[in-house]
Amino acid sequence: MWQRCNTVSNLFRTRLAKEFDDRTARFHTSVVEDLRMFNEDVDGTMAHDIMLHEQGIMDAETLKKILGALQEIKEEWKNGELEIGAEYEDIHPFIEARVIEKIGLEAGGAMHTGRSRNDQVMVDMKMVTKKEMLAIAENVLNLVKTMCELADKHTETAMVYYTHGQPAMIGTFGHYLLAYVDQYMRDYQRIKQCYDRVNYNPLGATAIGGTNFRISRLRTSELLGFDYIQENSVDAVSSRDWAMEITSVLSILMANMSRMAADFVMWSGAEFQYITVADEYSSSSSIMPQKVNPSTLELIRGKSAEVFGTLQEIMTMVKGLPTGYYQDLQQTKIALWRAFDTTRTSVEVLNGAISTLTVNEDKMMAQVKGSFIFAVQLAETLAEDEALTFREAYKITAEVVKKLVSEDRTLEDLTAEEVQKVAKDLFGKDIKVSSSIAEKVSNPKKALNNLRSPGSPHPAEIGMAVENRLELRERYWKELDFLKIKLVIAADNLKNAIAKYTA
Numbered sequence: 001m002w003q004r005c006n007t008v009s010n011l012f013r014t015r016l017a018k019e020f021d022d023r024t025a026r027f028h029t030s031v032v033e034d035l036r037m038f039n040e041d042v043d044g045t046m047a048h049d050i051m052l053h054e055q056g057i058m059d060a061e062t063l064k065k066i067l068g069a070l071q072e073i074k075e076e077w078k079n080g081e082l083e084i085g086a087e088y089e090d091i092h093p094f095i096e097a098r099v100i101e102k103i104g105l106e107a108g109g110a111m112h113t114g115r116s117r118n119d120q121v122m123v124d125m126k127m128v129t130k131k132e133m134l135a136i137a138e139n140v141l142n143l144v145k146t147m148c149e150l151a152d153k154h155t156e157t158a159m160v161y162y163t164h165g166q167p168a169m170i171g172t173f174g175h176y177l178l179a180y181v182d183q184y185m186r187d188y189q190r191i192k193q194c195y196d197r198v199n200y201n202p203l204g205a206t207a208i209g210g211t212n213f214r215i216s217r218l219r220t221s222e223l224l225g226f227d228y229i230q231e232n233s234v235d236a237v238s239s240r241d242w243a244m245e246i247t248s249v250l251s252i253l254m255a256n257m258s259r260m261a262a263d264f265v266m267w268s269g270a271e272f273q274y275i276t277v278a279d280e281y282s283s284s285s286s287i288m289p290q291k292v293n294p295s296t297l298e299l300i301r302g303k304s305a306e307v308f309g310t311l312q313e314i315m316t317m318v319k320g321l322p323t324g325y326y327q328d329l330q331q332t333k334i335a336l337w338r339a340f341d342t343t344r345t346s347v348e349v350l351n352g353a354i355s356t357l358t359v360n361e362d363k364m365m366a367q368v369k370g371s372f373i374f375a376v377q378l379a380e381t382l383a384e385d386e387a388l389t390f391r392e393a394y395k396i397t398a399e400v401v402k403k404l405v406s407e408d409r410t411l412e413d414l415t416a417e418e419v420q421k422v423a424k425d426l427f428g429k430d431i432k433v434s435s436s437i438a439e440k441v442s443n444p445k446k447a448l449n450n451l452r453s454p455g456s457p458h459p460a461e462i463g464m465a466v467e468n469r470l471e472l473r474e475r476y477w478k479e480l481d482f483l484k485i486k487l488v489i490a491a492d493n494l495k496n497a498i499a500k501y502t503a
């Protein structure tokens with residue numbers, strides 16, 4: 001893959017007597033991971049040089065030649081005509097060398113005035129990062145929509161809620177889904193807030209301490225779609241807190257998805273059969289012909305580990321690194337790109353798996369029926385209806401449950417007399433229990449409709465919550481649109497400026 005180019009590969013090893021040998025060159029170069037920001041690098045240079053001209057630092061003729069050469073290079077890249085070998089430390093000298101090859105050192109040599117690779121690589125990375133964050137945010141909102149639509153169909157689908165892996169309380173599948181909708185909404189918010197903090201332009205910091213040239217950092221911000229400048233030049237080239245923040249935010253998103261995936265993997269198993277993952281998201285076995293594995297969802301779990309790893313990688317890279325640029329920081333890109341790719345595809349695939357899964361309501365109901373999850377309902381009903389404290393009602397219920405379990409019966413065939421007898425035995429109290437107590441506490445529909453606390457699985461409340469979340473999602477979608485439009489406007493500004501100076 002790596003071969004010597006005809007272009008001037010050696011722009012700035014002037015101080016050094018010898019070249020890297022091939023192995024060291026391959027070890028040292030970042031060209032492979034840099035390819036992802038090829039277009040951003042060219043755009044960054046164009047914006048920078050236009051600004052140099054407007055500030056009186058570069059003459060019109062030179063700018064015109066540089067912009068022309070850069071446009072050609074972009075075209076060559078698009079057509080797959082460029083071969084970029086490890087003799088280039090990174091993409092930046094490759095492009096500079098290619099410009100010089102096209103228009104000579106006289107004009108091309110002005111291209112890198114008043115900047116350094118240190119601020120250049122940061123602005124490139126941030127441009128790629130902003131696009132990636134918008135794409136992931138959009139995917140998250142798509143997932144939210146899918147989940148809301150599914151939740152809306154299951155506002156009354158009763159299911160067992162578990163704590164400690166044991167049947168705990170009655171819930172609904174719709175309410176369960178909304179629990180994750182709310183988590184994904186917060187994931188969206190975190191991405192958006194993080195985007196706002198990434199949106200600071202580092203270009204113009206140069207290597208670490210600025211430049212004698214009277215550059216305009218606001219102008220390059222405008223042409224490249226940044227809302228602010230990252231003012232302090234040391235901060236601009238040295239800090240990677242933004243990369244740690246993104247990988248944190250993406251790790252949290254992955255953790256949330258992973259946990260939901262874990263439920264679905266379990267619930268698709270033969271012992272539950274609550275859901276069936278669609279064939280197009282399942283795999284089979286090379287030996288066991290009967291197998292239908294929810295492996296896509298297992299991979300959501302597995303890949304979350306990969307994203308957590310990128311956070312660890314960047315944190316470890318930065319910790320103990322003295323202030324300023326060190327080559328260590330070159331590795332940031334690899335971790336970031338991996339975090340973006342893995343997270344983006346995970347959200348997409350999860351969305352696909354959710355939108356195609358089958359919900360087996362009867363299997364959910366089969367677990368609800370005859371389970372003791374209604375014990376809470378009984379205790380609360382007793383505590384409400386009678387002159388009992390909650391703890392007394394709890395103890396009565398516990399005795400009742402013990403008795404039913406030992407007699408291999410369920411709450412459904414509980415009688416009022418039995419409850420009254422336990423109350424008398426335990427506390428010497430005469431209580432009056434309704435003859436319809438069994439039906440009252442263990443009918444799933446009634447139990448759900450009796451829930452009164454805000455945020456409970458009460459079906460009417462879930463219906464309203466779905467509407468509310470969809471509205472909020474709509475607002476977030478518009479917010480994203482606005483951010484995207486701002487980037488389009490910036491790209492337009494750059495295009496117009498290029499047209500003006502190449503005319």
Ligand code: ARG
Pocket residue numbers: 030089090117118121325327329330331333
């Ligand atoms: N390839 C480098 C990176 O990705 C670009 C900056 C190099 N700067 C330097 N002073 N060697 O970080």
